[in-house]
Amino acid sequence: MKIAFAGKGGSGKTTLSALFTRYLATSGLPVVAIDADINQNLGAALGAPAGELARLPPLGTHVADIKELLRGDNPRIGSAAEMVKTTPPGPGSLLLAASGPNPLHERFGLRTPDGATLMVTGPFGADDLGVACYHSKVGAAELYLNHLVDAPGEYVVVDMTAGADSFASGLFTRFDVTFLVAEPTVRGVGVYRQYADYARDHGVTIRVIGNKVQDESDVAFLREHVGDALAACFGHSAFVRAMEKGRHAPLEELEGDNAKTLAWMRDTVDSTPQDWARFTRQTVEFHLRNARAWAQSATGADLEAQVDPFFVLGPEALAEQRRAAAAR
Template identity: 80%
Template sequence: MKIAFAGKGGSGKTTLSALFTRFLAESGHTVAAIDADINQNLGQALGVPADELAALPPLGGHLTEIKDLLRGTNPRIPSAEAMVKTTPPGRGSRLLALDGDNPVHRRFGLRTAGGAVLMATGPFTEDDLGVACYHSKVGAAELYLNHLVDGEGEYAVVDMTAGADSFASGLFTRFDVTFLVAEPTLRGVGVYRQYADYAREHGVRIMVIGNKVEDGADLEFLREHVGDALVAAFGHSRFVRAMEKGRHPRLDELEDDNLKVLAWMRDAVDATPKDWEAFTRQGVEFHLRNAEAWAEAATGRDLRGQVDPDFTMGPSALAASRRPAAS
């Protein structure tokens, strides 16, 4: 399953992304985590040493390499330069699995203490300041998710950039579930309203996780403002406070009520129906929209011709891509 964590800055979405990633990985599941937040704090929250994080190749700094890898032998994509961040996979594309030998993980990932693979889109550099937007880096994560076939018991967890910025691309449609982390404040629930308004026509499944909830009044405030979208509440935590101070206790030291929230979140994700046809259709729709709006003019190419009308993403496509070519 593909899972996003969203929310306003300071809501605790990165902390919950890290805790959920640890919970899944330490439960024996296959997990890939992507830091797609401009602030790039997920690795630190997972307890990865600073020197290892510094050596992690950023996805956003190697777009051409990633495109060359993913286009495979797809005849509709003659070169990496012909690809944009929304280019959908088709027959001949290099599809990715979370298990086994994943070349993107091998090149751009590192194994965390809990067993998850961590990747990062990368921070702004001096060359980016004033001339680039962060979506150019997040496009690498979008390409990765477009080409990823996740199976049962496998999870891709993405810590999104704060606020509603992810709606500047089709990235927000790439997830089976979006956990929106909201504090019991007007600003905290305001981001939910933005997400709900933008996502309504696209079938995006949003589940609100209340965070820093102290009492029944906080819960009632969240229910008043987000209604049935509120599915769980994470209380104040000494464990989390230790994380914020740079310590990383064993996960079994997490408070029982908060540990139960993580288990409930996993169960809610697992109960979500997987719809590969919708995933494929939405990817194509946003690609065609981007092609018309800017991408064909920017590349000077017919990007609408990249759509393979007979291709549907999913396990069958992955299996077909692994079969040797007929001689």
């Protein structure tokens, strides 16, 4: 299951991304965490050693290598240079599993103290100023998600950049559930309204997690403004304050009510059905939009021809890839 954490800056989405990742990992479940925020803080929040984080190769600076790997021997893609962040997989493309052997995890992943696999899109560097946008780095995560076949009981947690930046591409449709982290303030619920409005016609499942909730009046405020989208609330936490100071205590020390919130979040995710046909359809939709808007002129290639109209991403496609590999 693919899960996004979104919200305004300062809402606590990185903290909740980290806590949810830790909750899944300490339960013995396979979980991949991706830091796709322009402020790269997820690794530190997961307790990864600073030295190891400094050596972790960012996805965003190896996009050409990732494209070359993922295109495989797909006859519709002439070269890695003809791939863009929305290029969909097809027969011959390399499909990725969420657990088990995965070349991207092996090259770009770091095992966290709790057992999750962490990957990062990378920081916005000095060389990027004035000449690039952060979407060029997040595009690597979009390519990964477009080629990933995750099964129930496998989790990919993505800490998104703040606000509604993910709507600049089809990235917002890549998730089974989007957790919108909202404080009980007018600004906090404003990002939810923006997300819900943009996503309305795309079947995106958005659930609000109230954060920094102090009392029932805060819950009532959130309920008034987001209605049934409110899935759970996370209260003020001494555990989180210590975590933000660099102390990563065992998750068993998390306050009982907040631990229940993490369990409710997992229940929300597990009860959401995966729809591979829709996922594939939306991949193609946004690829064609990008192709016609800018990508075909930028690459000089017919990117619309990259779409195989009969291909559907999902477990059957991954199984077929494995059968073909075994037969070689």
